Amino acid sequence: xxxxxxxxxxxxxxxxxxxxxxxxxxxxxxxxxxxxxxxxxxxxxxxxxxxxxxxxxxxxxxxxxxxxxxxxxxxxxxxxxxxxxxxxxxxxxxxxxxxxxxxxxxxxxxxxxxxxxxxxxxxxxxxxxxxxxxxxxxxxxxxxxxxxxxxxxxxxxxxxxxxxxxxxxxxxxxxxxxxxxxxxxxxxxxxxxxxxxxxxxxxxxxxxxxxxxxxxxxxxxxxxxxxxxxxxxxxxxxxxxxxxxxxxxxxxxxxxxxxxxxxxxxxxxxxxxxxxxxxxxxxxxxxxxxxxxxxxxxxxxxxxxxxxxxxxxxxxxxxxxxxxxxxxxxxxxxxxxxxxxxxxxxxxx
Amino acid sequence: xxxxxxxxxxxxxxxxxxxxxxxxxxxxxxxxxxxxxxxxxxxxxxxxxxxxxxxxxxxxxxxxxxxxxxxxxxxxxxxxxxxxxxxxxxxxxxxxxxxxxxxxxxxxxxxxxxxxxxxxxxxxxxxxxxxxxxxxxxxxxxxxxxxxxxxxxxxxxxxxxxxxxxxxxxxxxxxxxxxxxxxxxxxxxxxxxxxxxxxxxxxxxxxxxxxxxxxxxxxxxxxxxxxxxxxxxxxxxxxxxxxxxxxxxxxxxxxxxxxxxxxxxxxxxxxxxxxxxxxxxxxxxxxxxxxxxxxxxxxxxxxxxxxxxxxxxxxxxxxxxxxxxxxxxxxxxxxxxxxxxxxxxxxxxxxxxxxxxxxxxxxxxxxxxxxxxxxxxxxxxxxx
Numbered sequence: 001x002x003x004x005x006x007x008x009x010x011x012x013x014x015x016x017x018x019x020x021x022x023x024x025x026x027x028x029x030x031x032x033x034x035x036x037x038x039x040x041x042x043x044x045x046x047x048x049x050x051x052x053x054x055x056x057x058x059x060x061x062x063x064x065x066x067x068x069x070x071x072x073x074x075x076x077x078x079x080x081x082x083x084x085x086x087x088x089x090x091x092x093x094x095x096x097x098x099x100x101x102x103x104x105x106x107x108x109x110x111x112x113x114x115x116x117x118x119x120x121x122x123x124x125x126x127x128x129x130x131x132x133x134x135x136x137x138x139x140x141x142x143x144x145x146x147x148x149x150x151x152x153x154x155x156x157x158x159x160x161x162x163x164x165x166x167x168x169x170x171x172x173x174x175x176x177x178x179x180x181x182x183x184x185x186x187x188x189x190x191x192x193x194x195x196x197x198x199x200x201x202x203x204x205x206x207x208x209x210x211x212x213x214x215x216x217x218x219x220x221x222x223x224x225x226x227x228x229x230x231x232x233x234x235x236x237x238x239x240x241x242x243x244x245x246x247x248x249x250x251x252x253x254x255x256x257x258x259x260x261x262x263x264x265x266x267x268x269x270x271x272x273x274x275x276x277x278x279x280x281x282x283x284x285x286x287x288x289x290x291x292x293x294x295x296x297x298x299x300x301x302x303x304x305x306x307x308x309x310x311x312x313x314x315x316x317x318x319x320x321x322x323x324x325x326x327x328x329x330x331x332x333x334x335x336x337x338x339x340x341x342x343x344x345x346x347x348x349x
Numbered sequence: 350x351x352x353x354x355x356x357x358x359x360x361x362x363x364x365x366x367x368x369x370x371x372x373x374x375x376x377x378x379x380x381x382x383x384x385x386x387x388x389x390x391x392x393x394x395x396x397x398x399x400x401x402x403x404x405x406x407x408x409x410x411x412x413x414x415x416x417x418x419x420x421x422x423x424x425x426x427x428x429x430x431x432x433x434x435x436x437x438x439x440x441x442x443x444x445x446x447x448x449x450x451x452x453x454x455x456x457x458x459x460x461x462x463x464x465x466x467x468x469x470x471x472x473x474x475x476x477x478x479x480x481x482x483x484x485x486x487x488x489x490x491x492x493x494x495x496x497x498x499x500x501x502x503x504x505x506x507x508x509x510x511x512x513x514x515x516x517x518x519x520x521x522x523x524x525x526x527x528x529x530x531x532x533x534x535x536x537x538x539x540x541x542x543x544x545x546x547x548x549x550x551x552x553x554x555x556x557x558x559x560x561x562x563x564x565x566x567x568x569x570x571x572x573x574x575x576x577x578x579x580x581x582x583x584x585x586x587x588x589x590x591x592x593x594x595x596x597x598x599x600x601x602x603x604x605x606x607x608x609x610x611x612x613x614x615x616x617x618x619x620x621x622x623x624x625x626x627x628x629x630x631x632x633x634x635x636x637x638x639x640x641x642x643x644x645x646x647x648x649x650x651x652x653x654x655x656x657x658x659x660x661x662x663x664x665x666x667x668x669x670x671x672x673x674x675x676x677x678x679x680x681x682x683x684x685x686x687x688x689x690x691x692x693x694x695x696x697x698x699x700x701x702x703x704x705x706x707x708x709x710x711x712x713x714x715x716x717x718x719x720x721x722x723x724x725x726x727x728x729x730x731x732x733x
Contacts, residue, residue, distance in 0.1 A: 265351070329396070330361055331398060335397070
């Protein structure tokens, strides 16, 4: 009998098993969960070192690091799940520095009773997303909290990437006269998630736009190294990005409603739910600021990429000491696009 | 899901045509101060930038028609008491959740403190929650003008028919015609004190409220106050068309009730909805309005036949009498005498994140809409 090879008498029950407190307690149960569920799916040489800290070679250039927690409900939604989202979200944050993402770490907080089948599905989705994005999950951590003290699973990922020489993308570099470009339709992710939320479910063909944007960014940076600002329009939507950059860079921004792409299904849902697509979250859309003279070239590169086909030049930065973000409405007037006050809540009438 | 007719009533070409007509017909020798009563109109005016399409002598005064804004703090405090102290599952419509009450407490903060506060899209969602949680007391905090009142009536009728033991309604429904009367009465009072009264030449009348009550109730105002009323839909072209109709009435010296929103509103309104309301609700002798004070016969309470479903009867609630902030100019803003920017706490102490006055609490409030959408109009010229 080969006791060394068969460390666990029975394989994890991925069909009807559930997370128990022991899965986070540091014993054999936890080791089995890590080996059979995580390592088998995330397999790479760095993870295989099985050290407390993964080690990897340092290359020339500037490194960037970003971290993000994922607490989405529902865990599975049209176009993705918390696993793919945890990869895309952090890959995108790293990419917004103009960097090539290389490594991810993954912390999981699991709730006692969470079905192993769902966890396996989430891990497979993470592994697929990481492979597709060309990043390795090099380190991880697993904790289990008592039933009722979590919401199934929370995931935190940290990403590390390398910025090519000559790229200096930063939030404070937008200048009056800069063009504002948007990589596609607004609100797909937020509305797809809402459509599956308890008490609100409605029928839609809409899927989340969750996607890794680093190859789009790589094409953009190669064509226009002097991109001033990049930011993905996640929580708070497009409106939040515009206000953040106006504030950081000390500029005003004027966008044209006509130029901003919004899918018909998103417009319809927002009409019914009393929401404004400008404030709805995206997980696969970025906003770029570049000198006006580079705008057409940047647009062409973005539109040539599969994740940027519907890109558009949507506005310009202005010299405005008030740092107001304004929109020329399709109707022919102007309005301010302010920060969202708290959470976006539907109006009564 | 496909929603049709989103763009038809937001067409730029038609807007330009209407804008040209308003410019051509508005007499440059006079001013046209028009009040849109409803928050929905205020929202449309700012969201679509309608003010930019009007001549300088046609100005809009933003009225008190936002149900969240005019809810007195004492009533809101009862919602918080129910959720926090009585352990009920408190259900209500979205934008009420962040309205600050006594000592800046909000329903969202109560939820953060462990209270069970649910946002619903319909009174029937609250009833469904009561059905799903028979062990919990579920209270629907009902708020709104005549638009949302019939839906509350339906929930109460269903609750009675199905003999719910765990569902009650905390009723805060208010009446539009009474609010307009109150506004005019307070303007007259101000005039007797030698203060400016009501700076309004015509009303853009309510859209969805009128779908329920009809255009007939507004005929009295038009006649008694010699002020024209045009009922209008909430789409921006509806608002533009109504403004043009008001300009024409004022030019002609007419003071009639006209209906721009004929695709939805008729003179008698929705009789079935009116009957439902009448079956379930009765007039309260008086009701407090934030920003306007106590107005007689301006709100509905639940009839005795439905007393078992009245949260104010089932639960013991204190009713704190909280005065409106003295620094706040809401009362004058709601009468059109002052603009939001004339208020000394506007955009300083009072912002959408930290609202003090009624007009700032919901996105439809005059000040909040002005803050969110309109500030740039009064901003200092851009430095070179």
